[in-house]
Amino acid sequence: MPAPRKYTSDPSRWPACVRCGFCYPASQQWPEGTVCYYCVRAARNRQGTCAACDHTGILPGLDPQGRHVCVRCCDVPIEVECKRCGEENLANDNNVCWRCLLSDRIDKLLAGPGGAIPEGLQPLAQAIVGMPRPNSGWAWIHMNRRVPDLLRGLASGDIALSHEALDSLPRSGTVEYLRGLLVTHGCLPWRDEHLVAYGRWLAPKLDGITDAEQRKLIERYTRWHVMRRLRDNSRQGPVTANSFLRAKQHTTLAIQFLQWLADRGRQLHECTQHDVDGWFGGGTSTRGHANNFLYWAIKQRLVRKIAVPWQPHGNGPLASEKNYVEALRALLLHETLPTAHRAIGIMLVLFGQPVSKIVTIRMDEFRESQEGLQVKLGKDWTDVPEPAAAVIRFHLATRPGLTTAANPDSPLAFPGRMPGRPMHVYSVATILRESGIPAMATRSRAWMQMVRQAPPSVLADALGISPKTAMRYAERAGTDYLTYASLRRPAGPGDV
Template sequence: MSPPRKPRARSTAPDPKRWPECSRCGHCYQLAARWPEGPICMHCYNAARRREGACADCGHVGMVPGLNTAAEPVCLRCSGIPLALTCTACGEEAWLAKGATCWRCLLRGMVHDHLAGPDGQISPALQPMAEALCSMPRANSGVTWMRANPQVGQLLRALGTGSLELSHDALDALPAGRTVEYLRALLVTHHALPPRDRRLATFQRWLDDTLARVEHPEHKQLLDRFARWHHLRDLRRQAEHGPVEAGPVLRAKQSITVTIEFLGWLDRRGTTLAALSQHEIDSWHAGGPGTREHVQRFLYWCRAQRLTGKLELPRRDKDNPQLIGEHARLKIIRSLLLGDELALPYRIAGCLITLFGQPAGKVVALTLADLTGSDASSPELRLRLGKQWVPVPEQLAALIHLHLEHRANTNTAANAQSRWLFPGQVPGEHLSRTTLLAALRGNGIPVRAARNTTWQQLVREAPPQVLADALNISPATAMKHAQRAGSDWARYVSTTHHQQ
């Protein structure tokens, strides 16, 4: 059975002069039928045709379009409603799509037509993806996906007939776009293609295109060394431990882009890297926007490679972190727990940031395995953030239980069996860190300042070493928070060291 849907808002105003009151909603909208209970408007009629569940009167499981005297859903037989809800193709009671065919059968037919080869059969490599598409919880979403975007049908037919090779290289040769990347991720999720980090591959293609536009031969050679042996190597290391996040990729792109501008600036001044002086460094930073500081990674790399002399590079001051008042932090927590301005996944993620001081990147990467006691009947919900299991406050636990019942983005073939606590829209991936931050900031939550304030409070209540183990940060970072908060745990550290 599909999870319940939120009723769609009506786009027109009621018209009492033209239509009688609907026996269900009590409003005067266009009528669709007259049932034993009275006139039914089009809105309530469509909602009834889609409703699945168990009949409150006889227990029949299937379509329950009717309502009994207690306004509980009942089946066709118990309600006496003259409505045809049996699919002529599969013989099951279902929400019918076209004629007397249900959405599930319509979807199966479309998937077969799109993916079948010249012999009329779907290849074994594509069969798992075809089965996942056909069994997605909301079949109508699959039909809409293939109908609304013509490119989807073109790509699926090309894969089915073999005119498009089933490989990453063949997809890379197509014009870049969201449809191609979504289909690629779907193929990877269902083992038709080998896994590949999406953002790492995108960065590699961007790097090749960017370097191809650099006309100066020496600059191109130098940039190639810097990009591949510094940024690309770092991103590959990150990919060994999990999906590369958008932030590191964006920072790498910005660093390379600013470096290209910097080398052009030096060339116009008639200066080489070997002759680079402190005066040029200061002039570069003083003569342009703040984004010029992103050249520093390149200059540090040049200094390590002995391409420049020992120059002093400006450093960003990190000793004065952004903070908010404790009262403001508690107000944010209260709004996340009790308000409904944000979708439930964002509210839960925001609570994990403001209650436990977790970075957004760590929050979105939590899996179902990081929860214990997630069954609503369990006495306590615990969350694994570091080496220890942390108890979740009761109000937040209630939100997490509600979220687990109907996790977002799991009603398609993309993430039906997702292991992520917060599944993303891209198949096989979790919620984007960038998306989470945009949602929280758009709701007036200063994420970084709230997280810093959380740590200022946490280190007043527990030793930094204990917090570091439980909440998965380095002891040095935890101690810095303690020093900034004015909490002296040196006595605790020395005492525990003496006892050991």
Template sequence: MQHHGLLPPRDPYLPRFEQWIDAKLDGLPDEVRQPVQHFATWHHLRRIRAKTGAGAPTRGPIHSAKQEITETVKFLVWLHETYQRTAATCTQQDVDEWLAAGPTTRSAIRTFFVVAKQARLNTAVTVQHRSAKSSPSLSQDQRLAWIHELLTGTSESLPYRVAGMLLLLYAQPLVKVVTFPTSIVDDADSGMSIVLGTHPTDVPEPFASLIREHLAARPNLRTGAGSDSPWLFPSTLAGRHLHPNTVMDRLRDVGINLLGARNRAIGELVLECPPSLVAEALGYSAQVAFLHADKAGEPWARYAGRSIKAT
């Protein structure tokens, strides 16, 4: 009904998030529930409602918000049960002990204490940004083996092979891949190109043939999507593209390390071209591209200096 204009567009994630917050707060002691409710409602929910009103995607922000709220609940319950202290009476030593004794996901409580400081609930505690010590990455041999498998193998159906190739060849996050319209593909007599950033990028064979095959037989066009679906990866739901988790789960089940594949792909690309050009072609920021170039050990410092002065 939304697809055909009988109902206005509705964000499917926001109402589920509102229900999730209510369920998360249910049964908590007042000393924990009250600060978490303020944090969830006035920081996260307000921000996500604003994104919904602006038409911005909310799946990623809601996922991050859930993690921060969950870790905050865990910490405040531990603090209440262990030391009978609250968010207002929490000390720096309490936080340091909590962070040191558990997994790195505990650092997600940082946002809560930033908000608590702004609200003057607790101005004594500071949680530093956590920087990852290492980034997962496939070897180039592993990347090439997966490219060969997706081009020639039968481990997955055609749509997921195309999505995986966009990850392995062009370092495209699958959250972004599922939102691609068919209009990004230009199949001219001179060859195929695809627009991922600010200008078209060539698509080599045999991947170009794989895309042609997929475009000629996109799934779900006779079910919910409809023959006029603009999406490269249509969903069974009318007017929608595939959910990113569907694609990610399928490729993970095959055995692909998604983050490792993306890191290796962009790392190889910045070895071949100046990072600023890679960023423009793939839709990345220049800072991210230069960071990967630095990790890859490619000395683009002179080029970077000229680019920065030019801008």
């Protein structure tokens, strides 16, 4: 059955369509017979390469074999050129292409006080009008009431072209999407959104601390330690979601620890080893995250004569070898899971990479060599075995999200819906888990497999993780590689 229509198919009122077989109104007589309004519209909106002459454009016709052909190779009586610009593009019922309609709309919305688009907004206007599927841009503006208001405000100057002005607006996905467009196309400078989000999250946390001394300590800790570390990370690249969540967790536990001390009648400088042992031994394992604050306090000489108990690194969940093999088979053969998620899952299963790292891989970190597809996860290029390489190649060639103004030339191998950002880590992990591939357990099993085949020092260099982490997996696997030195060969003159 076709998608729901305004009208119900009624053979007693309208003739049957030769294409869909249903009886709808507003039909037209084409050489092949009666074609209903919906099939006419679908024919006008079908783009591709003509099966008869290889022309690329609108394909309204069907040849005797049922293949789609252009208007030059069939007798379908419709106009495919826009009556405004003359280009062969998707058009509305009045035969005006969506690009012309979108251009008119943008010119009107972004018109400044003098009637012209302000210079600072011209790159945004060009990007929206020039998007590969302009009908998507039209729908974005037409269906989201906030978009026209925001664009008019930017054009008139009621909303200053700055991050601060956008921050002052009620927070919404529309505002953040528009901010991403402005950054992507050079209208606003780039900033680390996770760094900003931490500051935004911290403000109400500080306001909730009633004790002036505790608040002063947390302000000092977050400003000179947590924020400083996040800024250092930001200089190397965008702060990851994991680092952002870890910063929030360290701050939350620091606040809880100080309140716990206060309930015992003590200030931080009065903290004893007995207090520290009571904190770590008297609650859940999450209390261990307070060690970051305590190490900082010891270094700042805010507390003396205490030792922070060593927190053993939990092994975490581990997928069975059977589930591991089944996960790989499912990723290679899955028929409904999006190709992007299959490619991410393959990188997880084969190379033990965290999802947070996989989604940030860039296109230039994949290459084709004489050995086949390779990926650079650490210091070296790593071969991707077949048939897994075929899945990743297909994804790279058909990356979603590139037909809008958000990511027209994204360098990311896994661009997300938000402009300039990768796919959301937790959304990807959730979809993989629902498909029977838990990220943490599968990653642990991948490393258990790999450390049985190569020294952890070699794997750490090749796959871009710390040697300590690689050795922890080796210990868990019971291998005897811990004393091996790195076996990486020196880079030769032909290496990249």
